[in-house]
Amino acid sequence: MTEFKYADQTEVKAAMLMNASDANIFGNVHGGHVMKWVDEIAYACAARYCAGVAVTAAVDRIDFHEPIHVGELLHITARVVCVGRTSMEIEIALHAEDIPTGTTRHTNTCHFTFVALENVQTPRPRPVPKLICRTRDDKARFIQAKMRRERGMEYRKERDAFLKQFETLSDSELDTLLAEATV
Numbered sequence: 001m002t003e004f005k006y007a008d009q010t011e012v013k014a015a016m017l018m019n020a021s022d023a024n025i026f027g028n029v030h031g032g033h034v035m036k037w038v039d040e041i042a043y044a045c046a047a048r049y050c051a052g053v054a055v056t057a058a059v060d061r062i063d064f065h066e067p068i069h070v071g072e073l074l075h076i077t078a079r080v081v082c083v084g085r086t087s088m089e090i091e092i093a094l095h096a097e098d099i100p101t102g103t104t105r106h107t108n109t110c111h112f113t114f115v116a117l118e119n120v121q122t123p124r125p126r127p128v129p130k131l132i133c134r135t136r137d138d139k140a141r142f143i144q145a146k147m148r149r150e151r152g153m154e155y156r157k158e159r160d161a162f163l164k165q166f167e168t169l170s171d172s173e174l175d176t177l178l179a180e181a182t183v
């Protein structure tokens with residue numbers, strides 16, 4: 001396995017023409033289609049980085065800032081922004097281009113976590129190369145990814161502790177927790 005890779009050499013890019021068959025009932029591009037394309041390009045980026053197979057472990061969140069219109073050219077750019085021992089966080093940026101004017105709008109940025117596996121038959125996590133950040137932007141992305149990673153780990157720890165406790169909670173204890181959670 002390669003020991004390390006440079007963050008600025010991990011980009012995978014795709015451009016897709018938005019067709020009428022991609023539209024939702026409002027006539028704009030269906031968000032579910034966008035999520036599928038994003039997952040596919042992010043997968044290509046992760047699989048290329050670890051030179052093997054990987055699975056989607058988590059999606060941080062997807063904010064749809066603006067609709068994407070039929071007829072636009074959708075540019076999808078994926079890059080590795082942070083890695084752990086076996087996991088890789090991929091940032092995916094989407095820009096919609098109005099072809100006649102060449103005007104481009106940023107419509108989404110989201111973050112997917114993939115875990116490298118030994119192989120398809122043996123779905124055991126496998127170490128990935130270290131990520132070297134050389135540019136200021138890559139360094140900033142890595143630091144922010146680290147924040148998301150720590151927040152995600154903290155959330156999963158709290159969730160698992162709650163679910164364990166849930167088994168033995170009385171109805172009144174559950175109602176007290178619900179009241180605390182209700183704003």
Ligand SMILES: CC(C)(COP(=O)(O)OP(=O)(O)OC[C@H]1O[C@@H](n2cnc3c(N)ncnc32)[C@H](O)[C@@H]1OP(=O)(O)O)[C@@H](O)C(=O)NCCC(=O)NCCS
Binds near residue numbers: 123125
């Ligand atoms: C993802 C998966 C391989 C993790 O397996 P696991 O036995 O929990 O592995 P580990 O606990 O050893 O964790 C391995 C890595 O995954 C990361 N990880 C596990 N669950 C995660 C989650 N929900 N979010 C982010 N990272 C996660 C861990 O932090 C660890 O990262 P690191 O090695 O870089 O520190 C396993 O849960 C799986 O196969 N899930 C199904 C994936 C799938 O089918 N995806 C497609 C969905 S349609």
